Amino acid sequence: MIKTDILIIGAGPVGLFAVFEAGLLKLKCHLIDALPQPGGQCAEIYPKKPIYDIPGFPEILAGDLVDNLMEQIKPFQPGFTLGERADTIEKQEDGSFVVTTNKGTKHHAPIVAIAGGLGSFEPRKPQLQYLSKYEDNGVTYIIRDPEVYRDKKVLIAGGGDSALDWSIFLADVAKEITLVHRRNEFRGALDSVEKVQELKNKGRINLITPAEVVSLEGNGVLEAVYVRKNNNPREDMRIEVDNFVPLFGLSPKLGPIADWGLEIEKNAIKVDNALDYQTNIPGIYAIGDVNTYPGKLKLILCGFHEATLMCQSAYQRIFPDKKYVMKYTTVGGVEGFDGSKKEAPKAVVKAIE
Numbered sequence: 001m002i003k004t005d006i007l008i009i010g011a012g013p014v015g016l017f018a019v020f021e022a023g024l025l026k027l028k029c030h031l032i033d034a035l036p037q038p039g040g041q042c043a044e045i046y047p048k049k050p051i052y053d054i055p056g057f058p059e060i061l062a063g064d065l066v067d068n069l070m071e072q073i074k075p076f077q078p079g080f081t082l083g084e085r086a087d088t089i090e091k092q093e094d095g096s097f098v099v100t101t102n103k104g105t106k107h108h109a110p111i112v113a114i115a116g117g118l119g120s121f122e123p124r125k126p127q128l129q130y131l132s133k134y135e136d137n138g139v140t141y142i143i144r145d146p147e148v149y150r151d152k153k154v155l156i157a158g159g160g161d162s163a164l165d166w167s168i169f170l171a172d173v174a175k176e177i178t179l180v181h182r183r184n185e186f187r188g189a190l191d192s193v194e195k196v197q198e199l200k201n202k203g204r205i206n207l208i209t210p211a212e213v214v215s216l217e218g219n220g221v222l223e224a225v226y227v228r229k230n231n232n233p234r235e236d237m238r239i240e241v242d243n244f245v246p247l248f249g250l251s252p253k254l255g256p257i258a259d260w261g262l263e264i265e266k267n268a269i270k271v272d273n274a275l276d277y278q279t280n281i282p283g284i285y286a287i288g289d290v291n292t293y294p295g296k297l298k299l300i301l302c303g304f305h306e307a308t309l310m311c312q313s314a315y316q317r318i319f320p321d322k323k324y325v326m327k328y329t330t331v332g333g334v335e336g337f338d339g340s341k342k343e344a345p346k347a348v349v350k351a352i353e
Contacts, residue, residue: 012040138222
């Protein structure tokens with residue numbers, strides 16, 4: 001049985017940052033993730049996608065963010081159970097928990113932090129005839145490597161941040177970029193909308209709104225799509241493309257966690273955001289995109305904040321007789337968990353006896 005102070009379910013950016021914050025408090029962490037490597041969606045789905053809202057980084061690729069987080073937590077030596085899904089949880093007589101994976105690996109901890117992002121997920125697909133025929137033959141739902149689209153004619157459909165960000169990024173990669181959205185208004189960041197409009201004015205992005213893709217054409221491999229403007233068949237347009245990328249988001253599922261007795265609202269875990277992001281079960285927290293509360297924003301940087309407060313609360317639960325005030329973080333030589341001396345961040349704490 002694997003024993004740790006905080007068992008983190010989900011090794012995405014928020015789960016990884018929680019390791020850092022816990023490490024400052026000398027709390028050991030172990031992470032479980034169904035994916036074969038740390039990083040969550042940032043590593044598995046869009047490692048080459050640029051992210052613009054991480055403090056201190058005007059732009060950083062999702063994969064590079066994961067690499068930086070892994071380097072940041074290295075001094076705290078977290079454990080990982082990868083390629084396994086957290087299936088069941090059992091509360092022990094002392095209030096701690098035993099979490100067992102689908103492969104039978106057992107983990108014991110006084111604190112469980114669910115940082116599972118969107119949970120298990122699959123892309124939302126458009127309702128188009130013969131769509132599956134062209135999957136991996138011109139139709140893709142996730143952009144992992146933008147170089148695949150180098151000098152290609154690419155049509156992206158969608159109105160959220162992913163569709164906007166990838167249209168902007170691929171404008172410097174693809175031979176031709178077309179962005180189609182069924183409304184004139186976009187759901188993404190205003191700055192991204194303005195950049196797309198600017199690129200349209202420069203002739204670097206073909207922007208078609210309101211419109212939607214209504215059919216596909218090709219002989220085994222996608223050759224063209226038909227786009228209908230203003231919901232009017234008379235305005236159908238045939239556009240030659242090499243790739244069609246519908247970016248309509250992901251359909252999230254909590255999976256087995258939904259059966260743990262947690263309070264669920266709209267496929268997300270309700271937490272108390274007034275204090276520490278704890279669920280309705282004391283000792284179980286939910287941080288990042290997996291949780292919900294009034295005013296929730298599904299941003300990585302918000303997840304970082306939630307992870308910080310969660311670790312503070314976890315420390316108090318593990319050590320109820322110790323009180324302290326976290327003042328600030330500095331850098332200096334600290335002792336690693338294995339007893340070795342190494343350079344690593346440390347928290348400056350004022351103890352209150």
